[in-house]
Amino acid sequence: RKEVEQDPGPFNVPEGATVAFNCTYSNSASQSFFWYRQDCRKEPKLLMSVYSSGNEDGRFTAQLNRASQYISLLIRDSKLSDSATYLCVVKSQIGGFKTIFGAGTRLFVKA
Amino acid sequence: NAGVTQTPKFQVLKTGQSMTLQCAQDMNHNSMYWYRQDPGMGLRLIYYSASEGTTDKGEVPNGYNVSRLNKREFSLRLESAAPSQTSVYFCASSTWTGGTQQETQYFGPGTRLLVL
Numbered sequence: 001r002k003e004v005e006q007d008p009g010p011f012n013v014p015e016g017a018t019v020a021f022n023c024t025y026s027n028s029a030s031q032s033f034f035w036y037r038q039d040c041r042k043e044p045k046l047l048m049s050v051y052s053s054g055n056e057d058g059r060f061t062a063q064l065n066r067a068s069q070y071i072s073l074l075i076r077d078s079k080l081s082d083s084a085t086y087l088c089v090v091k092s093q094i095g096g097f098k099t100i101f102g103a104g105t106r107l108f109v110k111a
Numbered sequence: 112n113a114g115v116t117q118t119p120k121f122q123v124l125k126t127g128q129s130m131t132l133q134c135a136q137d138m139n140h141n142s143m144y145w146y147r148q149d150p151g152m153g154l155r156l157i158y159y160s161a162s163e164g165t166t167d168k169g170e171v172p173n174g175y176n177v178s179r180l181n182k183r184e185f186s187l188r189l190e191s192a193a194p195s196q197t198s199v200y201f202c203a204s205s206t207w208t209g210g211t212q213q214e215t216q217y218f219g220p221g222t223r224l225l226v227l
Binding site for chain 2: 004008032034042043044045046049087091097098099100101102103104
């Protein structure tokens with residue numbers, strides 16, 4: 001089992017739709033969680049950190065469920081510019097610190 | 112403010128050739144990282160350096176060496192390239208100094224490497 005798993009998609013949604021992605025992680029000792037965005041043939045960029053109480057940034061909401069070991073990203077009122085790959089990132093401490101990237105979920109927002 | 116820069120952007124090598132990928136950051140970050148990204152695999156950590164003068168292995172270090180030349184620069188060397196090292200290589204930096212603090216990793220634009 002991969003340490004961080006994501007549905008690769010692609011998710012194809014119309015503009016204005018609400019879409020949600022989940023990401024599961026296997027290490028219960030994981031401590032920090034993030035969502036990064038990666039545009040085609042570009043470098044990843046931090047979208048948002050994920051806090052235990054959940055957090056929101058404009059149209060984006062991130063949630064953490066430690067009991068079930070998953071994080072989620074909700075995008076409301078999707079824009080064409082939201083089309084990208086969304087990477088789930090988990091940081092753990094086991095014999096040193098490890099940052100594990102998921103393989104990503106591809107989103108296409110259509111007009 | 113350039114952030115993280117990488118050279119070269121593209122490279123084609125023959126099996127057995129060597130090369131060094133260069134990375135520099137101007138954000139005064141303590142930590143620097145080298146990742147490779149392959150289709151369906153996500154980014155995998157090759158090596159990282161938590162501070163000037165220290166380097167540690169990541170998930171996939173075999174076939175690579177690194178040098179943290181100074182606080183700004185972190186290079187990745189392939190001594191004898193193999194087709195399995197065909198990938199996109201990303202350098203990143205962050206303010207992480209160890210411990211559990213939140214950190215943002217800032218990535219360079221990547222180097223696309225093809226080994227024939």
